[in-house]
Amino acid sequence: MAAPYLGGFRITSASWASASSIRVDFESTYDNQYLYQLYAGRSLIGATTSTLERRIIAPLSWSLWPQVLAIVAIEPSTAGTNYGANL
16 A cells, blocks of 8 residues: 655645535646545545545534644545544
């Protein structure tokens, strides 16, 4: 199993899509070969389903403290893997 990639992309915008979901747009230097997962802290909250997608809309609960958002690039064969414990 390949490890997730933590670089090669950047979040270009993040905004509330609704009262309980966030929309994150990002750019990637990779040539449509990876899927992407979105984490709030160490919790997996969303993922792309196509290597062409550059937006993730995911549920995000309100909290007293700011949530650290992170995107990782993953091999399509590892789409169901949660890497949160490694972040």
